Amino acid sequence: MKSIKFKQPLTLLIVRDAQHAVKQVQLSKPLLILVPTVAILSLSGLIISMQVQSSQLITRMEQQLNHQNVTHHQMEITVINREEAISRLQNEIIQLSSEAQDMKDKMQRVHELEQELQQFIKKNDTSMLTDSDSSYMTTQSNLTNDLPMHVGGEFIAVSTSDIINLSEEIKDDYEDLRKLLDTMESNVPRTIEKAQETQNMLAGIPNIWPTSSHVISSSFGYRKDPFTGVAAYHAGIDISGDTGDPIYAAGAGTVLEADKQGARGLYIKIQHPDGLQTSYMHLSDIKVSVGDRISKGEVIGELGNTGRSTGAHLHFQVEKKNNVVNPLNYIK
Numbered sequence: 001m002k003s004i005k006f007k008q009p010l011t012l013l014i015v016r017d018a019q020h021a022v023k024q025v026q027l028s029k030p031l032l033i034l035v036p037t038v039a040i041l042s043l044s045g046l047i048i049s050m051q052v053q054s055s056q057l058i059t060r061m062e063q064q065l066n067h068q069n070v071t072h073h074q075m076e077i078t079v080i081n082r083e084e085a086i087s088r089l090q091n092e093i094i095q096l097s098s099e100a101q102d103m104k105d106k107m108q109r110v111h112e113l114e115q116e117l118q119q120f121i122k123k124n125d126t127s128m129l130t131d132s133d134s135s136y137m138t139t140q141s142n143l144t145n146d147l148p149m150h151v152g153g154e155f156i157a158v159s160t161s162d163i164i165n166l167s168e169e170i171k172d173d174y175e176d177l178r179k180l181l182d183t184m185e186s187n188v189p190r191t192i193e194k195a196q197e198t199q200n201m202l203a204g205i206p207n208i209w210p211t212s213s214h215v216i217s218s219s220f221g222y223r224k225d226p227f228t229g230v231a232a233y234h235a236g237i238d239i240s241g242d243t244g245d246p247i248y249a250a251g252a253g254t255v256l257e258a259d260k261q262g263a264r265g266l267y268i269k270i271q272h273p274d275g276l277q278t279s280y281m282h283l284s285d286i287k288v289s290v291g292d293r294i295s296k297g298e299v300i301g302e303l304g305n306t307g308r309s310t311g312a313h314l315h316f317q318v319e320k321k322n323n324v325v326n327p328l329n330y331i332k
């Protein structure tokens with residue numbers, strides 16, 4: 001019964017106006033349900049599709065926004081990092097500048113000391129070790145410079161151009177340092193050589209007493225000759241002593257003569273630096289040979305009574321550039 005009722009068609013009357021006839025359309029019942037259903041479904045599909053598309057669009061936009069946020073954040077970090085790096089570099093340049101200046105000052109002080117040393121050597125070359133030690137120490141102490149520990153002052157920001165100028169100054173400082181080092185590199189070996197020469201010269205000065213006895217039996221200069229009683233010139237000093245007493249080299253040098261000769265008896269002559277020579281006469285024994293390098297105070301022979309002598313004594317004689325001089329100007 002129901003299926004028959006469902007299959008019965010529905011009649012649709014289309015009335016327009018008086019001139020047109022009434023049209024009658026017969027529609028089956030399933031068709032009448034199907035058409036709106038399809039329409040509703042199509043509309044729903046369209047809405048769902050639009051919703052999906054807009055949702056995807058929103059998601060994409062959100063992703064882009066997130067990406068932009070991340071990029072922006074990264075850029076912020078990069079900028080902060082760069083600012084920190086620049087600030088660090090500026091501080092390092094300032095520190096470097098301070099160190100360069102400090103180093104330059106120190107090098108200058110070393111350079112001055114090196115010059116002081118040269119002056120010291122030069123002074124000793126001429127004055128033969130006077131009291132220059134004390135003057136050297138005084139000058140040296142003047143060079144010390146104590147820096148104060150307390151700091152302060154107004155804060156003034158540093159600009160980029162300041163930093164560039166500072167780095168230029170550092171370059172100049174290092175250039176000055178390099179020049180100073182070059183000068184010292186060429187000067188210091190010569191200074192050491194000069195110091196060595198001075199040391200040799202000081203060791204060579206015949207200034208120590210040549211025997212154990214200190215009794216001077218005859219002085220340097222004019223005297224009555226002990227054999228003839230006639231006025232004569234005594235070219236050295238006579239130091240009386242006992243035969244066999246040690247004879248010391250008054251200064252370092254090289255043995256020039258070691259021989260026996262008439263009035264001199266057994267004698268030794270030593271060549272010292274700066275044109276100085278010492279002679280030791282009337283010896284009883286000679287302990288060195290010609291050409292031997294002798295150090296100051298070294299035993300070279302024994303006191304005696306050989307040659308033109310009235311008793312055991314040492315005739316000690318000093319010559320400077322072949323002229324006899326008073327030995328007491330040297331030995332103390």
Ligand SMILES: [Zn+2]
Pocket residue numbers: 218234236237238314315316
């Ligand atoms: Zn004499």
